[in-house]
Amino acid sequence: MKRIPLPPPDQNNPAIKAYREAVKRGKKIVRERKENGERKAQ
């Protein structure tokens, strides 16, 4: 098996930019869920 990195895409490509923003928003959602879950447990 070979792992061949591709040339990095333009991070400002609209689709990629939208994905990056989605990851940021999603990580915040996950963090909030975890905090809410921990609060309920207490």
Added chain:
Amino acid sequence: MLARVLRMGALYISIDDQKEQIEGYSPSKAEEFHATSAKLADKLFAQKLKSESPKEVILLCGGSASGKTEFYSAYLSHRDCIVFDSTLPTIEGARIKLRAIKKIGKKSVIVAVLPDDLQRSFAAFLGRDRKFNEKHFYRTHAGSRRTLLWIAREHPGVEIRIYESSYKNDKLTYTNIFFEEHARLIAYLEKQQYNESEIAQLASPS
């Protein structure tokens, strides 16, 4: 005199784009419109297979928010080919498409995008505008892997290209996972199989 229209780049068909064509659609209702948009995309795909000249037909494959559409926009959009962008979640759906492509005398290529981190992929899924129930994420990640393995076993003549998406330092990048022997590709795909519960656990460890 016939006017010749030169198309620059790939002919791209996606289920998500078809949603935009349906009256009443909004991203918050994506799940409600998914089945209808999938049928529209399949119909358009069948039409374009017959009417369009490119010989190469790329079927994208990979769970929701793996980075497939992003991969297409970065690396495939300029190619002279037809691209069908979906998760390819079922064996039956893949069977129908591969048969149609073969019947028309075109060449199938599977471009699979697998995320190196399901937690990151799940975060992208939760954070995007198009809203789906979480079961959609588990189903498409489990299903697309199953479909990929089926294609590798049952259609060894179909080219499969595997790309792993990574997300580090706020950058989305890709690595081609290349196998010189088909048997090694199958062995790799066998190790990538998870059911929906396992995907749920990997995406959101308790």
